[in-house]
Amino acid sequence: MSDVICFQLAHEGKKLRFVLTREDGDLxxxxxxxxxxxxxxxxxxxxxxxxxxxxxxTSTADIDVALSTLNKDKKETDDDVPCLEIFAAVRIEEVPAVKKRGFPAPPRPWIQEGFENGLEKDEDEDDQVVFHRSDSEDSEDEYLNISDEEDDDSMDFEKIEKEDVEENSAV
Known part of the structure; x- marks a missing residue:
């Protein structure tokens, strides 16, 4: 047998060749x-x-068996250098399966105490409830006023209905 062994490693779509000798110690x-x-x-x-x-x-004996199966059909001469095609199987670390349930929901800053539908709730001195967006820089300009009190400009629907009834009955 030859002291020089040619290996061809097929790994990740590439074929890499290298040579080892039996004199390297443990082959x-x-x-x-x-x-x-x-x-x-x-x-x-x-x-x-x-x-x-x-x-x-798994051992040098396995390499000899592989070389003998490689050369079983042809006679080996002193000039032939056997080339054994090998493959590298790399163990990939297993990633634990992600459970779909059991993980906490991602934090949502708009659903917290004092927030409603993305608006921050403030109360004024006049018992008015004021909502404004808390995430915008110009939040003071974006006020939405909601008041429980009637405005001076609001219409009294009971008065309007009575006036309409009186006008219709007079006609």
């Missing part, structure tokens, strides 16, 4: 370290394709 540790750097993750599962399925590589 699996060197492979895992290289794949972790390329995948930018420490939690990586290395796999190779075997008979339409992917098989995990």
């Amino acid at each position: 699996f540790a060197a492979l895992k370290e290289r794949v972790q750097k390329m995948a930018k993750s420490s939690d990586v599962t290395i796999q190779y394709k075997k008979d339409e399925s992917k098989t995990a590589i």
